[in-house]
Amino acid sequence: MNDATHNEERQVASNLVIRVQKGDRAAETEMVERYSRGLRFLLRRKTRDSNLAEDFLQETWAIALVKIRENGLDNPERLAGYLCGIANNLALGERRRVNRQRTSVNSEIVALIPDESSNPFRQVSRAELCKQVRGLLENLTKERDREILERFYVREEDKESICKRLDVDGIHFNRVLYRARQRLKSVIEAADRRSHFRVVS
Amino acid sequence: MDEKYTKEDMLVERYLEGKLTAEQTASFEEQFLSSDELLNELEAAERLGQGLHDVSALENAHVTKKLTSNVVSLFQSPRYAMAASFMLLVSLSVSSVLLQKNAHLSEFDSNQAVPSEIIPLVSVRGAAGNELNTLPLGDTPKQFVLMLDPGFEPYSHYRATVYRLDTDKEPAMLWQVDEMLPGYEDMLALSLPSSVLSTGDYEIQLEGWLDEWPANHGFEQLDIKSFKIEK
Numbered sequence: 476m477n478d479a480t481h482n483e484e485r486q487v488a489s490n491l492v493i494r495v496q497k498g499d500r501a502a503e504t505e506m507v508e509r510y511s512r513g514l515r516f517l518l519r520r521k522t523r524d525s526n527l528a529e530d531f532l533q534e535t536w537a538i539a540l541v542k543i544r545e546n547g548l549d550n551p552e553r554l555a556g557y558l559c560g561i562a563n564n565l566a567l568g569e570r571r572r573v574n575r576q577r578t579s580v581n582s583e584i585v586a587l588i589p590d591e592s593s594n595p596f597r598q599v600s601r602a603e604l605c606k607q608v609r610g611l612l613e614n615l616t617k618e619r620d621r622e623i624l625e626r627f628y629v630r631e632e633d634k635e636s637i638c639k640r641l642d643v644d645g646i647h648f649n650r651v652l653y654r655a656r657q658r659l660k661s662v663i664e665a666a667d668r669r670s671h672f673r674v675v676s
Numbered sequence: 677m678d679e680k681y682t683k684e685d686m687l688v689e690r691y692l693e694g695k696l697t698a699e700q701t702a703s704f705e706e707q708f709l710s711s712d713e714l715l716n717e718l719e720a721a722e723r724l725g726q727g728l729h730d731v732s733a734l735e736n737a738h739v740t741k742k743l744t745s746n747v748v749s750l751f752q753s754p755r756y757a758m759a760a761s762f763m764l765l766v767s768l769s770v771s772s773v774l775l776q777k778n779a780h781l782s783e784f785d786s787n788q789a790v791p792s793e794i795i796p797l798v799s800v801r802g803a804a805g806n807e808l809n810t811l812p813l814g815d816t817p818k819q820f821v822l823m824l825d826p827g828f829e830p831y832s833h834y835r836a837t838v839y840r841l842d843t844d845k846e847p848a849m850l851w852q853v854d855e856m857l858p859g860y861e862d863m864l865a866l867s868l869p870s871s872v873l874s875t876g877d878y879e880i881q882l883e884g885w886l887d888e889w890p891a892n893h894g895f896e897q898l899d900i901k902s903f904k905i906e907k
Contacts, residue, residue, distance in 0.1 A: 484710045513709035516718060520692075523897065555709040559702065601730060608727030627689075628725040629732045631890055634686070649686055652721075656688075659727070660720035 485552035492551035495543045507536055507587040510555065514562050521566035531565040532588060607662045611655060619643065620651045627652065688714075688721045733888055791816075796823040796863070797880070797901045809903035817870050824864040824882055827898055831884030833857055835895055836866045841877040850878070873905050 491509070494502030514535055518528035538561050542548070548557055615621045619641055626632045626640075638648050690696050691704050708714040797809050811820060826834055834856040839847035851872060856864045866880065879902045883895035 480711075488710070510709050512712070513705075513715055516708070516715060517705055524899075553706075556702070556706040559705045559709060563705075601726070604723055604727040605730045605734065608724065608731050612731065624724075624728055625732060628728040629888065631693075631893065652686065652689060656717065656720045656724055659724050660716060663720070663723070 484555070488554035489551040492543055492548050492554055495540070496547040498544070503540060504587055506554075508589050510558055511536075511588050513555075514558060517559065518562050518566060521563065531562060534565055535561045536588065603666070607659060607666075611658050611662070614658070615655075620655075623648060623651045624655055688717050692718070692721055692725070729886075729888070733886070792819040792821050792867075794821045794823065794865075797903060809901070811903060811905055813870060813873060813875060813905050813907055820868045820870060820873075822866040822868060822880070822903070824866055824880065824901065825899070826858050826862070826864050826882070826884070829884070829898075831896075831898075832887040833885055834864055834898075835883045835885065836864065837881045837883070838866075838868065839879050839881065841879060847879070875905050875907055878903050878905065 487509075491502050491506045495506060511532065515528060515532050518531045518535075519525060522528050522531065535558060539558055548554065550557075612621055612624070615624075622641060623637060623643070626637045627634070632640075634645065634648055637643075638645055687696070687700075687704060691701065696704060708718060793811075795809075795811060824836060833854070835852065835854045836856060837849060838851040840850050841847050851868060853866055856866070858864055864882070879900055881897065882899045882901070884898050885895050
C-alpha cells in the first residue's frame with residue numbers, strides 16, 4: 476500500500492466510524508461490505524473452519540458495531556486494525572478453548588454481511604482449480620520452475636534451501652512464485668468473466 | 677509497505693506460511709483488510725498452493741496404483757500363499773496362548789460378553805453439545821462406539837484423542853486412536869471401553885493427516901466434540 480492509498484484508507488475509516496457513531500445505518504452497511512471479505516479470509520486462516528469463521532465474522536461485527544455506535548473509537552483511522560484485533564482474539568479464544576459458546580444468530584448483522592459467492596477465488600471448485608493448475612504447470616517452460624513450485628507449496632521446503640538445492644537466486648525464485656500466482660489469478664478471473672456471459676436473444 | 681516490497685519480500689507467501697513476526701502479521705492483516713488487490717493476491721496464492729497439493733496428490737495416486745498392482749501380483753503367488761498360511765498358524769498359536777494367560781485382565785473375554793453401544797456424536801460446541809451427547813455409564817462394563825463425522829475434506833487417515841475436562845485442571849489426555857479411516861456411512865468409529873470413563877465432561881479432538889505432508893508437518897485439527905458421562 477503506497478502512502479496515498481494508506482492516507483485514503485485512514486480517511487475513509489475515520490469517516491465511516493464518525494457516521495456510524497451518529498447513527499447512520501448506510502455507513503454500517505458500507506463498513507461491513509468494505510471489511511468483511513478480509514475479515515472472513517483472516518478468520519478462515521486462523522480457525523481452519525469455514526463455519527466457525529462465519530460465526531466469528533458475525534460476532535466480530537456484533538462487538539464492533541455496538542462499540543462504535545456507543546463510543547466510537549479512540550483511533551478511528553485505525554478501524555481495520557481494531558477489527559483485526561477482535562477477529563484475532565475470537566480465533567485465539569477458540570484455540571484456548573475458552574470461547575466455545577455457539578454464536579446466537581443476529582439476523583440484523585447477518586443481513587449486512589455480504590455473500591462470499593460473488594468472490595471468483597472462492598467460487599472455483601477444487602476440480603476446476605486442479606485443471607487450471609495443471610494448465611499452468613504445462614505452460615512452464617523450465618522443469619526447474621515446476622520443481623520450485625512443488626518444493627515450496629507441496630513439500631513446504633523453505634526458500635533458502637530450495638534456492639541452494641536448485642542453484643537459483645532469490646530473485647528468480649520470487650519471480651517464479653509471483654508469475655505463477657498472477658497466471659492463476661488471471662485464469663480464475665477470466666473464467667469468472669466468462670461465467671457472467673448470458674445468451675439474451 | 678508498497679506492492680513492490682510485497683512482491684520482493686514474498687510477504688504474501690510468508691504470511692500464509694505463518695513466517696512473519698507478530699508485528700509484521702498485525703501490520704499485514706490491517707493492510708489486506710481494506711485492499712481488494714492484496715486479498716486477490718492472497719487468495720490466488722492460497723488457491724495455487726491448494727491446487728498444487730491436489731495435482732501432486734493425484735499424480736502420486738497414479739504411482740501408488742502402479743505399485744499396488746505389483747503388490748497384488750505378489751499376493752497372488754503360490755509362494756506367498758504358503759508363507760502367509762504358515763505365519764498365520766504361528767501367530768494364531770501365540771495369540772491363543774496369550775489370550776488364555778491374560779483372560780482375567782480383559783473386559784472382552786469369551787465368558788463375559790461386553791455389550792456395545794453405538795452413539796453418533798452431535799457436532800455442537802459448548803454446553804449444548806454436552807447436553808446432547810450425554811452417555812449413561814451404567815453399572816456393567818460396556819464398549820462405547822462413538823461415531824465421528826470426519827467432514828468433507830478427505831485425509832489419508834485420522835486421529836482421535838479423548839480428553840477428560842476438569843474445571844480446575846488442564847484437560848488430561850485419556851485415550852488416543854490413530855490410523856482411523858471412515859467406514860460405515862463415511863463415519864469414523866472410535867471404540868472406548870467404559871472402564872476408562874467416569875462421570876464428568878470429555879471432549880474428543882479429531883485430527884487429519886495427509887500422506888504427502890512432510891514428517892514435521894503435524895496433524896491438522898478438524899473438529900472438537902464434547903460429551904458428558906453420567907452415572
